[in-house]
Amino acid sequence: MVFNWFKRNKSPSQEEMTEATDATVQPEPAEEKPDTALPANVEAEPEAVSEEEATPPPEPLLEEPEAQLTESSEMALPAAETAASSVQKGLFTRLREGLNRSREQFTEGVGRLVLGKKVIDDELLEDLEALLLQADLGAAATREIMTSVTEKVRRKELTDPAILKKALRDALLDILRPRAELWVPEKGRTQVLMMVGINGAGKTTTTGKLAARWKADGFSMVLAAGDTFRAAAVEQLQGWGQRVQVPVVAQGTGADSASVVFDAFAAARARSADLLIADTAGRLHTQDHLMEELKKVKRVLAKQDPEAPHQIWLVLDAGTGQNALNQAQQFHEAIGLTGICITKLDGTAKGGVVAAIAKALPIPIRYIGVGEQVADLRPFDPESFVDALFAEPKS
Numbered sequence: 001m002v003f004n005w006f007k008r009n010k011s012p013s014q015e016e017m018t019e020a021t022d023a024t025v026q027p028e029p030a031e032e033k034p035d036t037a038l039p040a041n042v043e044a045e046p047e048a049v050s051e052e053e054a055t056p057p058p059e060p061l062l063e064e065p066e067a068q069l070t071e072s073s074e075m076a077l078p079a080a081e082t083a084a085s086s087v088q089k090g091l092f093t094r095l096r097e098g099l100n101r102s103r104e105q106f107t108e109g110v111g112r113l114v115l116g117k118k119v120i121d122d123e124l125l126e127d128l129e130a131l132l133l134q135a136d137l138g139a140a141a142t143r144e145i146m147t148s149v150t151e152k153v154r155r156k157e158l159t160d161p162a163i164l165k166k167a168l169r170d171a172l173l174d175i176l177r178p179r180a181e182l183w184v185p186e187k188g189r190t191q192v193l194m195m196v197g198i199n200g201a202g203k204t205t206t207t208g209k210l211a212a213r214w215k216a217d218g219f220s221m222v223l224a225a226g227d228t229f230r231a232a233a234v235e236q237l238q239g240w241g242q243r244v245q246v247p248v249v250a251q252g253t254g255a256d257s258a259s260v261v262f263d264a265f266a267a268a269r270a271r272s273a274d275l276l277i278a279d280t281a282g283r284l285h286t287q288d289h290l291m292e293e294l295k296k297v298k299r300v301l302a303k304q305d306p307e308a309p310h311q312i313w314l315v316l317d318a319g320t321g322q323n324a325l326n327q328a329q330q331f332h333e334a335i336g337l338t339g340i341c342i343t344k345l346d347g348t349a350k351g352g353v354v355a356a357i358a359k360a361l362p363i364p365i366r367y368i369g370v371g372e373q374v375a376d377l378r379p380f381d382p383e384s385f386v387d388a389l390f391a392e393p394k395s
């Protein structure tokens with residue numbers, strides 16, 4: 001399986017390659033410079049990737065490094081206001097609305113299947129299986145759900161088509177529950193969360209939304225603009241930094257991503273920040289280049305702290321359906337994931353992919369995105385997800 005999604009994407013235009021703001025930061029003191037040992041989980045040294053490239057540039061130390069971090073003195077009004085209004089609207093309503101298209105496809109589809117049926121027969125079960133596959137639950141999750149439902153029918157525990165929805169809901173929850181595992185930063189040590197994913201999946205936006213959430217919870221953070229391939233990504237992250245008042249470490253477009261992230265980690269440690277969130281590129285010249293770059297970012301982080309990066313989260317666009325599952329498998333194989341964020345559930349009927357991913361990979365689903373606002377990035381809670389998916393349509 002090759003990265004079909006990768007091939008579909010064009011290279012960025014020259015216009016996109018605008019100059020990014022320089023934000024050189026103070027490197028670690030010399031005695032804390034990295035040693036050359038690589039962590040056990042790092043794969044063999046890739047060709048044409050030099051560890052030296054990733055060390056901080058030998059520039060003189062800046063007198064006031066913080067002054068060169070992007071940090072706004074203005075409050076984060078637009079995001080804060082929209083977040084507040086989102087909360088007023090009711091988080092569950094937003095989730096429910098966000099999942100409208102998936103609900104129409106899936107739950108209302110089940111409703112149509114059972115309409116007028118008196119018993120659950122083979123034909124109904126076959127139609128149900130087709131519906132689950134169409135809703136992007138994938139073969140494995142569909143099989144598990146069908147096995148559970150068929151077994152109940154066989155044992156005569158389930159005879160009424162009208163309660164089929166409840167059986168489906170329970171089977172879905174069985175798949176999703178093991179993947180719900182909240183992660184929050186810790187105070188007292190600087191951890192690193194690396195955000196990975198293909199371009200356009202929502203990495204930068206999710207990074208900004210997470211920063212907003214954790215900033216509101218009292219954590220101190222630094223953001224690293226590690227997507228140096230696309231100038232707009234750097235600017236976008238700097239915009240989030242200004243809005244939520246979190247410093248952003250960035251260098252010019254085309255800079256070495258590992259170097260940016262390394263510097264940012266040094267800056268975050270120097271400030272005793274609780275967390276560094278590192279945005280990374282979603283596209284390079286080939287998928288191999290991308291994976292090698294991500295491995296390199298991991299390696300250089302581990303030189304400052306052998307436990308870093310503490311988390312690596314993959315951001316997936318739910319609208320890509322089964323392709324998202326392929327991406328998750330390939331990223332996990334290449335760099336080892338500790339979390340998944342599934343975005344843009346509001347724009348797709350393919351919400352079933354959440355179950356496909358939960359079934360296929362033993363990786364916690366940390367957050368789901370159901371809209372553009374800060375409050376639309378929600379910790380993954382299987383019960384409310386399933387409740388929203390199965391909510392009765394409003395009359």
Ligand SMILES: Nc1nc2c(ncn2[C@@H]2O[C@H](COP(=O)(O)OP(=O)(O)OP(=O)(O)O)[C@@H](O)[C@H]2O)c(=O)[nH]1
Nearest residue numbers: 199200201202203204205233282343344369370371
């Ligand atoms: N509707 C909706 N849009 C979202 C969601 N999450 C992200 N987006 C939008 O998706 C678009 C792409 O998001 P980015 O954060 O730029 O994606 P990226 O992965 O960083 O992309 P690159 O920087 O090209 O690697 C933006 O317009 C976001 O506002 C979501 O949950 N729902």
